[in-house]
Amino acid sequence: MNDSRWSRWQVKLGIGLVVLSAVVYLLHYAIFRDVHHIFLYLIGDIAFVFIEVLMVTLIIHELLNRREKRQRLEKLNMVIGAFFSEVGFGLLRHLSDWDPKLDTIRADLQVSALWTEEKFDEVDAMLASYDYSVDPRRMDVNALKQYLGARLEFLLRLLENPNVLEHETFTNLLMAVFHLSEELVARRDVAEQPESDLHHLAGDVNRVYGQLVDAWLDYMRYLRRNYPYLFSLAVRTNPFDESASPVVSGT
Numbered sequence: 461m462n463d464s465r466w467s468r469w470q471v472k473l474g475i476g477l478v479v480l481s482a483v484v485y486l487l488h489y490a491i492f493r494d495v496h497h498i499f500l501y502l503i504g505d506i507a508f509v510f511i512e513v514l515m516v517t518l519i520i521h522e523l524l525n526r527r528e529k530r531q532r533l534e535k536l537n538m539v540i541g542a543f544f545s546e547v548g549f550g551l552l553r554h555l556s557d558w559d560p561k562l563d564t565i566r567a568d569l570q571v572s573a574l575w576t577e578e579k580f581d582e583v584d585a586m587l588a589s590y591d592y593s594v595d596p597r598r599m600d601v602n603a604l605k606q607y608l609g610a611r612l613e614f615l616l617r618l619l620e621n622p623n624v625l626e627h628e629t630f631t632n633l634l635m636a637v638f639h640l641s642e643e644l645v646a647r648r649d650v651a652e653q654p655e656s657d658l659h660h661l662a663g664d665v666n667r668v669y670g671q672l673v674d675a676w677l678d679y680m681r682y683l684r685r686n687y688p689y690l691f692s693l694a695v696r697t698n699p700f701d702e703s704a705s706p707v708v709s710g711t
Contacts, residue, residue: 558594592670
């Protein structure tokens with residue numbers, strides 16, 4: 461109903477502007493009696509309207525859209541950074557410890573300041589064929605429950621952030637992590653679980669694991685491009701590096 465009233469208001473405004481324009485042209489004719497002059501400038505003004513539409517709607521509007529999109533992406537990357545600082549890095553350490561095949565790709569995940577865009581592309585392509593699967597028998601369900609349970613409110617706030625909707629891949633990752641958190645919190649006692657339930661939870665973990673590694677690599681690439689000082693810390697605390705330390709070595 462509000463949209464209908466707004467449309468009627470626009471129609472009335474348009475009609476009023478056209479009437480005012482006609483009145484001004486009639487006044488011009490009444491004073492100068494020069495129809496040739498009126499039509500000369502009227503046709504010229506109408507011809508310029510098409511160029512004005514081109515400039516405003518196609519060029520200026522597009523430039524503004526691109527600027528707005530860059531701003532939204534920058535805000536989204538800040539959200540992704542907060543996610544990894546609060547949840548992602550620690551979660552990767554948990555999940556990768558339960559991956560029996562991790563050693564086959566560990567060396568490829570030792571991101572350094574020497575990495576180029578081509579190196580990121582190469583590792584990204586290699587990981588596309590990797591089978592992200594944890595061993596249910598290695599899983600420390602209680603530790604994972606405590607870790608994610610303490611961050612459940614933070615995950616909820618991230619899901620409420622409108623900027624997250626701009627990135628479908630990250631939204632899917634958040635939903636997968638949130639679902640895993642709910643599965644764990646819903647279990648009152650995780651000390652002894654049947655094998656069938658462990659395999660069920662392992663499926664939820666695997667869903668998170670693959671998406672999380674891909675998002676981590678993309679985030680590392682983003683930091684390298686835009687924030688070298690944040691990239692330096694992320695490299696020194698690499699969750700796939702067993703000797704990682706935030707302390708800057710003098711050697």
